[in-house]
Amino acid sequence: xxxxxxxxxxxxxxxxxxILNVANRVIQEKENGNQLVVVVSAMxxxxxxxxxxxxxxxxxxxxxxMDMLLTTGEQVTISLLAMxxxxxxxDAISFTGWQAGIQTEARHGNARITNINPDAIKKELCAGxxxxxAGFQGFSDVQQITTLGRGGSDTTAVALAAALNADKCDIxxxxxxxxxxxxxxxxxxxxxxxxxxxEMLELANLGAGVLHPRAVEFxxxxxxxxxxxxxxxxxxxxxxxxxTNMEQNLVVRGIAFEDQVTRVSVLGLRNELTTLSTIFSTxxxxxxxxxxxxxxxxxxxxxxxxxSVKTGDLEDTISILEQHKSVxxxxxxxxxxxxAKVSIVGSGMVSxxxxxxxxxxxxxxxxxxxxxxxxxxxxxxxVLSAEDMVTAxxxxxxxxxxxxxxxxx
Amino acid sequence: xxxxxxxxxxxxxxxxxxILNVANRVIQEKENGNQLVVVVSAMxxxxxxxxxxxxxxxxxxxxxxMDMLLTTGEQVTISLLAMxxxxxxxDAISFTGWQAGIQTEARHGNARITNINPDAIKKELCAGxxxxxAGFQGFSDVQQITTLGRGGSDTTAVALAAALNADKCDIxxxxxxxxxxxxxxxxxxxxxxxxxxxEMLELANLGAGVLHPRAVEFxxxxxxxxxxxxxxxxxxxxxxxxxTNMEQNLVVRGIAFEDQVTRVSVLGLRNELTTLSTIFSTxxxxxxxxxxxxxxxxxxxxxxxxxSVKTGDLEDTISILEQHKSVxxxxxxxxxxxxAKVSIVGSGMVSxxxxxxxxxxxxxxxxxxxxxxxxxxxxxxxVLSAEDMVTAxxxxxxxxxxxxxxxxx
Numbered sequence: 181x182x183x184x185x186x187x188x189x190x191x192x193x194x195x196x197x198x199i200l201n202v203a204n205r206v207i208q209e210k211e212n213g214n215q216l217v218v219v220v221s222a223m224x225x226x227x228x229x230x231x232x233x234x235x236x237x238x239x240x241x242x243x244x245x246m247d248m249l250l251t252t253g254e255q256v257t258i259s260l261l262a263m264x265x266x267x268x269x270x271d272a273i274s275f276t277g278w279q280a281g282i283q284t285e286a287r288h289g290n291a292r293i294t295n296i297n298p299d300a301i302k303k304e305l306c307a308g309x310x311x312x313x314a315g316f317q318g319f320s321d322v323q324q325i326t327t328l329g330r331g332g333s334d335t336t337a338v339a340l341a342a343a344l345n346a347d348k349c350d351i352x353x354x355x356x357x358x359x360x361x362x363x364x365x366x367x368x369x370x371x372x373x374x375x376x377x378x379e380m381l382e383l384a385n386l387g388a389g390v391l392h393p394r395a396v397e398f399x400x401x402x403x404x405x406x407x408x409x410x411x412x413x414x415x416x417x418x419x420x421x422x423x424t425n426m427e428q429n430l431v432v433r434g435i436a437f438e439d440q441v442t443r444v445s446v447l448g449l450r451n452e453l454t455t456l457s458t459i460f461s462t463x464x465x466x467x468x469x470x471x472x473x474x475x476x477x478x479x480x481x482x483x484x485x486x487x488s489v490k491t492g493d494l495e496d497t498i499s500i501l502e503q504h505k506s507v508x509x510x511x512x513x514x515x516x517x518x519x520a521k522v523s524i525v526g527s528g529m530v531s532x533x534x535x536x537x538x539x540x541x542x543x544x545x546x547x548x549x550x551x552x553x554x555x556x557x558x559x560x561x562x563v564l565s566a567e568d569m570v571t572a573x574x575x576x577x578x579x580x581x582x583x584x585x586x587x588x589x
Numbered sequence: 590x591x592x593x594x595x596x597x598x599x600x601x602x603x604x605x606x607x608i609l610n611v612a613n614r615v616i617q618e619k620e621n622g623n624q625l626v627v628v629v630s631a632m633x634x635x636x637x638x639x640x641x642x643x644x645x646x647x648x649x650x651x652x653x654x655m656d657m658l659l660t661t662g663e664q665v666t667i668s669l670l671a672m673x674x675x676x677x678x679x680d681a682i683s684f685t686g687w688q689a690g691i692q693t694e695a696r697h698g699n700a701r702i703t704n705i706n707p708d709a710i711k712k713e714l715c716a717g718x719x720x721x722x723a724g725f726q727g728f729s730d731v732q733q734i735t736t737l738g739r740g741g742s743d744t745t746a747v748a749l750a751a752a753l754n755a756d757k758c759d760i761x762x763x764x765x766x767x768x769x770x771x772x773x774x775x776x777x778x779x780x781x782x783x784x785x786x787x788e789m790l791e792l793a794n795l796g797a798g799v800l801h802p803r804a805v806e807f808x809x810x811x812x813x814x815x816x817x818x819x820x821x822x823x824x825x826x827x828x829x830x831x832x833t834n835m836e837q838n839l840v841v842r843g844i845a846f847e848d849q850v851t852r853v854s855v856l857g858l859r860n861e862l863t864t865l866s867t868i869f870s871t872x873x874x875x876x877x878x879x880x881x882x883x884x885x886x887x888x889x890x891x892x893x894x895x896x897s898v899k900t901g902d903l904e905d906t907i908s909i910l911e912q913h914k915s916v917x918x919x920x921x922x923x924x925x926x927x928x929a930k931v932s933i934v935g936s937g938m939v940s941x942x943x944x945x946x947x948x949x950x951x952x953x954x955x956x957x958x959x960x961x962x963x964x965x966x967x968x969x970x971x972v973l974s975a976e977d978m979v980t981a982x983x984x985x986x987x988x989x990x991x992x993x994x995x996x997x998x
Contacts, residue, residue, distance in 0.1 A: 234669065237676060241675075245671045245675070248667065249664075255660070259654040259657035260646055260654075262651070263654050267646060325685070325688075
């Protein structure tokens with residue numbers, strides 16, 4: 181008998197009927213003899229409705245009051261799920277973020293968890309109760325209600341699993357697991373049995389969207405095995421765990437991709453030690469996220485810097501660069517929109533130096549031009565024309581034989 | 590400059606438009622140079638919607654989980670009102686019950702406030718902020734979210750006024766004040782300028798419905814002047830304060846009435862010291878509220894007891910009496926439904942012994958039969974046929990000259 185943390189997202193608890201369904205899933209695990217902590221999000225559309233109410237009052241609501249408003253969403257779900265479990269004959273109790281002892285930084289809208297005091301939860305678990313906890317929310321040391329930002333309920337679940345020394349953390353969602361690539365685009369996409377934290381991080385950062393990166397980081401740091409699985413179908417999902425536990429024979433484990441990418445080039449910069457840091461700290465201060473960065477030096481001791489941004493951030497990026505032209509001291513800015521990023525991810529790359537070369541070759545053979553490249557130990561990213569994106573993913577998926585079932589080790 | 594507590598009920602904050610209107614009322618008082626604490630209820634129908642969600646899950650939700658669910662209603666309103674005030678350029682901050690330091694008994698659904706720690710509110714007031722507090726809710730010493738039961742937001746407002754040593758507490762509602770009687774039934778009904786706590790208590794208990802009795806009691810105990818006024822119209826309401834501050838020349842200040850009254854008679858009881866207490870403690874244990882009680886002793890040393898109950902409680906009352914027949918040891922039960930209660934209320938009665946007699950005479954002259962009578966120092970209640978109720982109120986209103994404006998003292 182161990183402690184299991186389960187997390188159900190907004191779609192899984194979107195209606196009363198689904199909440200009753202979630203109750204059944206919870207009871208099933210409870211009847212396997214486990215102690216259960218269940219983290220839930222706000223019901224489906226309720227967050228949008230609350231945001232809509234605020235929008236009728238002001239275009240720029242204070243973050244503190246938005247936290248106050250939005251945290252009611254999960255509070256509704258926890259009470260309804262507790263009622264559903266009680267109605268089905270099981271002892272259950274619901275906790276808001278502050279009742280569950282989830283302490284965060286004293287900032288609103290995107291606070292990080294700083295500490296969890298699990299005493300209240302442990303007490304109820306020992307009393308045989310199923311404990312339901314509101315995801316996404318916490319409280320600061322000055323007794324303010326805070327929220328954890330996007331994907332916050334995942335983080336709540338993993339952090340609770342760490343604080344409770346849980347045996348595992350199951351993330352129930354509207355997909356059945358983590359796939360080699362997006363099955364909506366690639367017919368041969370296959371559900372993975374297992375994937376490492378690092379691979380999942382790379383896939384999550386690249387837009388796979390199943391699990392929030394912060395939650396994966398947390399799970400990695402505390403070695404909490406995660407399972408991503410469907411709240412609707414009763415089948416096994418994908419385990420996310422330490423690399424050492426896993427089959428090693430796959431060099432590439434997944435392919436991530438996203439469009440709406442723009443390349444920005446800042447040309448004719450003076451080649452000074454501080455040039456790079458000045459540009460990117462200026463952008464970071466304005467909250468702009470830059471992805472792939474390439475620097476090239478020309479013969480006249482000038483340097484050029486290219487980087488990719490989300491197309492939606494292009495306007496702000498250009499405007500900030502122009503505002504700081506006197507400090508940055510560049511000649512001109514160019515940009516190219518309509519691009520996409522395609523990345524192959526796999527822990528096996530570390531010991532397989534030819535993987536990047538193979539990727540470039542596969543793309544070249546198809547006549548696909550690579551505009552930017554970035555590599556890490558377990559990932560190779562390429563920027564290419566958005567028109568080529570799906571084709572590129574498709575041929576890479578075949579080339580690295582991702583559709584094939586792999587024998588268990 | 591003083592502290593004013595304002596309370597706005599569910600109808601007054603029922604839509605975003607009304608919340609913006611409330612913000613204007615708050616700002617008006619703030620600009621008069623006062624420090625403001627604003628207590629709000631859940632938006633109009635939102636409590637019903639939440640109850641409806643629970644009802645889809647279970648017919649008998651736990652009180653603890655209902656408290657968890659329902660308290661989200663006020664939390665939504667406080668954040669929206671804070672946003673509205675901020676949008677209009679005023680510094681405001683919202684507090685849930687626990688943030689506002691409202692401690693209650695550790696019971697759910699109907700907890701009493703045990704203590705208020707106003708430090709957090711005072712700090713924000715000193716910083717020049719308008720403080721918005723969620724009505725109806727508190728927290729127990731074991732960190733549970735509790736609610737105060739019906740009329741709870743009124744109680745929150747008055748209790749905060751007491752804890753903050755406020756100058757006054759304004760209860761904004763959907764009526765313009767306290768009337769001599771219900772203006773929907775009696776054409777000459779007149780808004781009172783002032784009324785004493787005790788009179789208001791008698792009127793509230795008798796169904797005037799403007800203010801919750803517990804809130805009036807609280808105000809009386811801490812000598813907090815209340816004003817009941819309209820959130821829609823900008824006119825003075827009715828002040829509720831100590832009798833000593835008021836005009837004394839009205840003997841009767843108001844007439845309360847309610848129908849759906851049933852008289853139950855328990856006949857042929859043994860005339861023992863414990864008979865009365867046994868019957869009414871048995872009923873009280875089952876949560877049944879008994880109103881007027883009359884005992885009469887017959888010649889054979891037997892006794893009969895009649896009491897009035899709400900017609901909706903009749904079935905339960907009879908059933909409990911029958912269950913306990915062996916202990917109570919009575920001969921038979923009779924009841925008469927279709928009755929109403931009409932009461933005259935006024936502090937002046939204490940020094941005017943003829944008031945009750947005058948009431949009986951007025952009713953007798955109209956041919957109205959009085960079936961039960963009960964008197965207190967400031968109230969005379971009569972039970973009569975429901976058919977006679979409106980006529981009785983009308984003629985009493987005239988007989989005691991309640992339509993007349995009274996000169997200010």
